[in-house]
Amino acid sequence: MSSSVAFKSFTGLRQSPAVVGPPPPSSTQLSLPNSLTTTSHRSRRSSSLQIAAALSSPTLPNRKLRVAVIGGGPAGGSAAETLAKGGIETYLIERKMDNCKPCGGAIPLCMVGEFDIPLDIIDRRVTKMKMISPSNVAVDIGRTLKPHEYIGMVRREVLDAYMRERAEKFGANVINGLFLKMDLPEKGSRNVESPYVLHYTEYDGTVGGTGQKRTLEVDAVIGADGANSRVAKSIGAGDYDYAIAFQERIKIPDEKMVYYENLAEMYVGDDVSPDFYGWVFPKSDHVAVGTGTVTHKGDIKKFQLATRNRAKDKILGGKIIRVEAHPIPEHPRPRRILDRVALVGDAAGYVTKCSGEGIYFAAKSGRMCAEAIVEGSGEGKRMVEESDLRKYLEKWDKAYWPTYKVLDVLQKVFYRSNPAREAFVEMCADEYVQKMTFDSYLYKRVVPGNPLEDLKLAVNTIGSLVRANALRREMEKLTL
Numbered sequence: 001m002s003s004s005v006a007f008k009s010f011t012g013l014r015q016s017p018a019v020v021g022p023p024p025p026s027s028t029q030l031s032l033p034n035s036l037t038t039t040s041h042r043s044r045r046s047s048s049l050q051i052a053a054a055l056s057s058p059t060l061p062n063r064k065l066r067v068a069v070i071g072g073g074p075a076g077g078s079a080a081e082t083l084a085k086g087g088i089e090t091y092l093i094e095r096k097m098d099n100c101k102p103c104g105g106a107i108p109l110c111m112v113g114e115f116d117i118p119l120d121i122i123d124r125r126v127t128k129m130k131m132i133s134p135s136n137v138a139v140d141i142g143r144t145l146k147p148h149e150y151i152g153m154v155r156r157e158v159l160d161a162y163m164r165e166r167a168e169k170f171g172a173n174v175i176n177g178l179f180l181k182m183d184l185p186e187k188g189s190r191n192v193e194s195p196y197v198l199h200y201t202e203y204d205g206t207v208g209g210t211g212q213k214r215t216l217e218v219d220a221v222i223g224a225d226g227a228n229s230r231v232a233k234s235i236g237a238g239d240y241d242y243a244i245a246f247q248e249r250i251k252i253p254d255e256k257m258v259y260y261e262n263l264a265e266m267y268v269g270d271d272v273s274p275d276f277y278g279w280v281f282p283k284s285d286h287v288a289v290g291t292g293t294v295t296h297k298g299d300i301k302k303f304q305l306a307t308r309n310r311a312k313d314k315i316l317g318g319k320i321i322r323v324e325a326h327p328i329p330e331h332p333r334p335r336r337i338l339d340r341v342a343l344v345g346d347a348a349g350y351v352t353k354c355s356g357e358g359i360y361f362a363a364k365s366g367r368m369c370a371e372a373i374v375e376g377s378g379e380g381k382r383m384v385e386e387s388d389l390r391k392y393l394e395k396w397d398k399a400y401w402p403t404y405k406v407l408d409v410l411q412k413v414f415y416r417s418n419p420a421r422e423a424f425v426e427m428c429a430d431e432y433v434q435k436m437t438f439d440s441y442l443y444k445r446v447v448p449g450n451p452l453e454d455l456k457l458a459v460n461t462i463g464s465l466v467r468a469n470a471l472r473r474e475m476e477k478l479t480l
């Protein structure tokens with residue numbers, strides 16, 4: 001099967017519907033260099049400033065391409081940094097500079113290197129993972145890790161602030177503001193430079209301050225504003241299914257924290273979630289205990305209680321210091337690009353099934369999208385078009401489709417019933433499975449297997465599933 005056929009058959013990553021583009025460019029215009037304007041003194045470009053340009057020349061003679069990134073999480077921070085480094089006039093709008101995104105904060109090793117994450121912002125290096133089955137059989141994972149390999153645990157308020165500040169150092173204009181809406185360029189306008197006008201409330205850091213209404217004219221927009229993206233709404237990007245994830249930060253006694261020093265736990269079972277897993281992740285001075293579900297959102301508190309109960313001996317004496325919940329997208333939105341607007345990270349819907357991982361994919365998609373803009377604009381010298389932004393989607397789907405597909409299948413097979421979960425945990429004891437899983441997670445690639453080991457694994461998996469189903473039938477007989 002050719003890769004293009006494979007892409008189309010995977011509805012989770014379906015291509016955005018073709019969008020009829022604007023008429024061919026016939027003119028370009030000069031604009032004032034400072035595009036940041038307020039409603040009171042906004043300097044609308046007058047038609048007198050318009051100059052004729054050659055049909056084939058989309059260059060911007062007197063200014064740089066202006067791009068706004070909405071949202072300063074990992075997707076936004078990395079997009080803004082790449083744009084600013086690439087010579088683009090960059091604006092990053094973030095509503096809350098100390099935002100503590102509800103998140104487990106687990107990042108793969110490759111993110112540390114690829115995104116130059118300083119080691120001192122990684123709270124914990126997890127080298128041991130316990131996978132715990134519905135009947136509380138615990139399997140230790142991590143035996144195959146090499147001495148330098150680990151899963152990083154970060155606090156999101158620290159990581160996000162670091163990535164935003166680095167973007168600022170490279171020249172991005174970081175604005176503390178709440179993006180409200182945007183006016184799209186006039187449809188059918190023959191002016192290829194017709195701007196997007198963003199409306200936002202700018203805060204000056206005053207506690208309780210209501211902020212100032214502002215507008216900003218830009219040539220392109222990257223929506224990195226998370227699962228409830230307003231940018232996605234502005235371009236009619238459509239909805240996605242989502243899981244609701246619930247998490248409690250629990251401060252446990254120091255002697256209990258020793259156990260979680262470099263260890264994380266994953267619990268599976270109908271009690272903790274009908275379609276996901278419960279977790280205990282170590283943070284700087286506490287643990288994060290959480291769970292998620294797509295299918296039974298109304299029961300999330302019941303699942304959380306069950307997760308806490310399963311870990312109760314290890315977190316005994318703990319005090320809940322924070323309770324948080326947030327949606328996790330289940331698959332990409334039907335549309336991820338429209339004209340000169342692109343979605344990245346959670347706004348686009350890039351969280352993997354099965355593991356619920358999205359930090360690396362957010363940062364990576366932000367960077368890829370920004371690279372496509374830098375390249376398409378010749379480092380900010382030319383106007384970009386939808387076709388330039390689409391290069392990011394093509395690259396993204398080609399690189400990550402197999403990862404999403406494999407995890408989607410794994411979730412469907414192994415998270416559907418307790419017998420299947422028992423089989424899953426049993427399978428995780430296999431060193432070959434551990435190596436394949438960790439290599440795929442840590443380095444973000446679907447690792448090609450060893451055919452003989454794959455065959456052995458398939459036989460073992462079927463064996464585990466058959467045994468687990470037989471066990472379930474016996475259990476059912478006992479309870480009748």
Ligand SMILES: Cc1cc2nc3c(=O)[nH]c(=O)nc-3n(C[C@H](O)[C@H](O)[C@H](O)COP(=O)(O)OP(=O)(O)OC[C@H]3O[C@@H](n4cnc5c(N)ncnc54)[C@H](O)[C@@H]3O)c2cc1C
Pocket residue numbers: 070071072073074075076093094095096099101102103104105106107177178179180224225226227229230245246247290325326327328344345346347350351356357358359360362
């Ligand atoms: C409970 C939970 C646990 C998770 N655990 C993990 C994990 O351990 N590892 C992992 O890899 N992933 C995890 N995820 C997923 C991960 O959190 C997301 O995939 C990731 O945060 C996506 O990054 P992002 O930059 O796309 O969006 P976000 O991190 O959501 O950032 C969006 C930013 O936009 C800002 N914003 C939103 N609206 C506006 C607006 N109108 N104007 C201005 N700013 C705006 C927000 O303040 C925020 O800073 C978890 C998710 C949840 C809910």
